[in-house]
Amino acid sequence: MKRIKLKLTQAWLLSAISFGLPMAAEAALVTINNPSFESPVTPSATFSGGQTTGPTDWTVYNSGATNNERFFGVWNPSTTNSFVNGAPDGANVGVVFLENTTNLAEAGLQQTLTATLQLSTQYTLTVDVGNFSDADGGPFNFTGFPGYRVELFAGSTLIASDLNTLSPSEGIFETSVVSFATGISHANLGQTLAIRLVNLNGPGIEVNFDNVRLDASPVPEPSTVGLGVLGMMCVLLKRHRISRNA
Numbered sequence: 001m002k003r004i005k006l007k008l009t010q011a012w013l014l015s016a017i018s019f020g021l022p023m024a025a026e027a028a029l030v031t032i033n034n035p036s037f038e039s040p041v042t043p044s045a046t047f048s049g050g051q052t053t054g055p056t057d058w059t060v061y062n063s064g065a066t067n068n069e070r071f072f073g074v075w076n077p078s079t080t081n082s083f084v085n086g087a088p089d090g091a092n093v094g095v096v097f098l099e100n101t102t103n104l105a106e107a108g109l110q111q112t113l114t115a116t117l118q119l120s121t122q123y124t125l126t127v128d129v130g131n132f133s134d135a136d137g138g139p140f141n142f143t144g145f146p147g148y149r150v151e152l153f154a155g156s157t158l159i160a161s162d163l164n165t166l167s168p169s170e171g172i173f174e175t176s177v178v179s180f181a182t183g184i185s186h187a188n189l190g191q192t193l194a195i196r197l198v199n200l201n202g203p204g205i206e207v208n209f210d211n212v213r214l215d216a217s218p219v220p221e222p223s224t225v226g227l228g229v230l231g232m233m234c235v236l237l238k239r240h241r242i243s244r245n246a
């Protein structure tokens with residue numbers, strides 16, 4: 001019995017040391033308003049939006065002049081062939097529509113969060129990025145993919161981004177993941193976090209976004225982990241002595 005207990009204790013201790021004791025880390029989703037572009041509610045096969053305002057709680061980032069070729073809002077792909085599997089989450093997807101015949105500047109949607117940059121935190125920003133298919137035809141040629149950028153800011157400082165690493169096929173969404181960790185100090189500590197979703201304005205007119213999530217998990221500081229392991233070893237050895245003497 002004593003031998004079994006000791007073996008279990010040793011195995012646990014070895015695994016705890018090997019994996020750095022991630023016991024205190026708890027994932028926590030940072031609040032994003034309208035993260036799935038479900039507002040405004042929009043009928044099937046319908047775009048809802050405009051040239052200067054984004055979906056609810058999102059604003060327009062527009063690096064070029066506003067003109068009648070740029071639209072921002074939401075699209076409900078139900079009953080259409082714009083996406084092979086419909087919206088990744090809910091009914092709507094976000095829209096950045098840039099018909100680029102005369103204006104080649106990028107544009108997108110952005111949201112400033114209430115959360116601020118914290119120390120010793122692992123941030124993971126996840127966004128579904130879609131390539132609108134031309135399968136239904138119509139007045140616009142959606143063939144191609146304009147390219148995209150997903151960005152995480154603290155204040156006005158860009159702290160992490162995904163610059164067009166995915167190449168979703170026509171009618172397909174893929175998931176962009178942007179990761180970033182702060183240490184024990186950071187120049188932008190306490191500054192407000194912001195997310196920007198950009199259409200790079202290559203061929204294909206439209207980039208769609210959906211299901212925006214930002215996770216912030218505590219990163220155990222190395223010194224804390226070391227002390228934690230040491231403390232746990234002392235406790236376990238003490239318990240082992242007690243069980244042997246019992």
Ligand SMILES: [Ca+2]
Pocket residue numbers: 036037038087088089090091092093210211
């Ligand atoms: Ca959605």
Ligand SMILES: [Ca+2]
Pocket residue numbers: 131132133134142143144145170171204
């Ligand atoms: Ca396309």
